[in-house]
Structure formats: structure tokens, C-alpha cells
Amino acid sequence: MTRKERYAFVLDYFKQHAPNAETELLYDNxxxxxxxxxxxxxxxxxxxxxxxxxxxxxxxxxxxxxxxxxxxxxxxxxxxxxxxxxxxxxxxxxxxxxxxxxxxxxxxxxxxxxxxxxxxxxxxxxxxxxxNQPNMAVDTHVFRVAARIGLTLNATTPLATEKQLLEFIPKELVHIAHHWLILHGRYICVARTPKCDECGLRPVCKYYQKNVKAGVKAIG
DNA sequence: ATCCCGAGGG
DNA sequence: CCCTCTGGAT
Structure with missing residues (x-):
């Protein structure tokens, strides 16, 4: 699977299954x-x-x-x-x-x-x-989720993550893709023990393939 | 004990 | 590159 195909799968999944935010920052200006x-x-x-x-x-x-x-x-x-x-x-x-x-x-x-x-x-x-500038803010969620899924390769800094994401995400989707990654990281792909059983990205997720699936096989 | 939409300084 | 800042929820 090429990286382009991986991005396509992920973006399409988020379009249909992005979780709703329970809280958002409140502001008027x-x-x-x-x-x-x-x-x-x-x-x-x-x-x-x-x-x-x-x-x-x-x-x-x-x-x-x-x-x-x-x-x-x-x-x-x-x-x-x-x-x-x-x-x-x-x-x-x-x-x-x-x-x-x-x-x-x-x-x-x-x-x-x-x-x-x-x-x-x-x-x-x-x-x-x-x-509405097509800029990608990389916080801990975006950094972690992008790396796990395999959207980034060997990205060791937020700036590297930012550049790789912008390289593959269409400009008009950057804004919403940022939001998707945040929410996915906040509610599903959480830092410590990600809820892989609730995640539809398993087929393309490098983290799942490498860690979870291998672990299950070892146990079973 | 570990995690939250990081930045600045050494 | 590392460290520090530093409170509250789970």
C-alpha cells in the first residue's frame, strides 16, 4: 500500500466516522x-x-x-x-x-x-x-496519531510531521483533517492504551499491525 | 502514575 | 537535543 493510498483510506474513514468533540475551546473573536x-x-x-x-x-x-x-x-x-x-x-x-x-x-x-x-x-x-489558511498545527495528538497510522515516516519533530501531512493532504481538507486527527487522538487513539477495537483504521494502521495484532497472535 | 490541542531556555 | 514549568482529572 502506497502512502497516497493510506492517506486516501484515512481521510475517507474520517469523513464518515470522525468522533464528535465533547468540549471545544470557547471564544468570540x-x-x-x-x-x-x-x-x-x-x-x-x-x-x-x-x-x-x-x-x-x-x-x-x-x-x-x-x-x-x-x-x-x-x-x-x-x-x-x-x-x-x-x-x-x-x-x-x-x-x-x-x-x-x-x-x-x-x-x-x-x-x-x-x-x-x-x-x-x-x-x-x-x-x-x-x-482559514491551510496550516497544520501539530500537537501531541496529531504527532502521535500520524506516526501510528503511518501517515508520517520517521518524523521525529512536529515540524517534520507538519510538512509530511501537508504534502499529502489536499489544501481544502487540511483544516478539517487537523480536527479529525485531534479528535481521533483524544477519544480513540489515546496515548497509553489506544482503543484499537473501536478503530476502523486497523486495516491500514502500522501501530495495530505491528503491536496489537502481533501481541494477540503471541497470546492466542 | 499518567495524561491533557506547548513554549522557552540551556 | 534536553529540561523545566506545574494543576487537575482519571
């Missing part, structure tokens, strides 16, 4: 999405959504957030992962947006990555979701 995504590192969407309403009420836009002090903002972020870093990042991000980008969230990956707390993954999410 690019500013809110950027804040939410920065906060989402190593943290569930549900928990991010518990903290953002208070932040958005206190700081309704980047201008307001740029004037926040650490001691004001920290308590609102206290209950999620890395509150120290995230507090500094949010304030630094807001200051740079105001000072360098005239108060508008920049909409290119290169500019976004300049902002404190914004790495390539976050920049790809923002440009993809807000501006």
Missing part, C-alpha cells in the same frame, strides 16, 4: 481564541473554558490585557497548568500586539511566533481557524 490557545498547553479544553470567562470579562480586549499586572491576572489562571508562565506570556503577548502590531492580532505564522507564549503550533491554529 481572534483575541479570545489566542488567549484560549495559549492557555491550553498541557491542559484540557474544559479546564481552559472554566477560566477564560473571568479573564475576558476583566480584560475584554488586547489593550486591556496589555495593562494587566501579574498579580491581577495570576489568580485567574492559578488553577491551570503553568500559571506562572502563562500569566507572563499573556501580558507579554498583549503588550507586543499593542506596541508592535497596532493592537491587531497578526495573522501570519511568522508574526504570531514572535509573540510571547506563541509557538508554531499555536500560530498554526490561529491562522487556520481565524483566517
Amino acid at each position: 481572534p483575541y479570545q481564541l489566542l488567549v484560549a490557545v495559549i492557555l491550553s498547553a498541557q491542559c484540557t479544553d474544559k479546564r481552559v473554558n472554566m477560566t477564560t470567562p473571568a479573564i475576558f470579562e476583566e480584560y475584554p480586549d488586547v489593550e486591556a490585557l496589555s495593562h494587566a499586572t501579574f498579580d491581577d491576572l495570576f489568580p485567574l489562571i492559578r488553577s491551570i497548568s503553568y500559571p506562572n508562565n502563562k500569566t507572563k506570556h499573556l501580558i507579554g503577548m498583549a503588550k507586543m500586539v499593542v506596541e508592535k502590531f497596532h493592537g491587531e492580532i497578526p495573522m501570519t505564522v511568522d508574526e504570531l511566533v514572535e509573540l510571547p507564549g506563541v509557538g508554531r503550533k499555536t500560530a498554526n491554529v490561529i491562522t487556520s481557524v481565524v483566517d
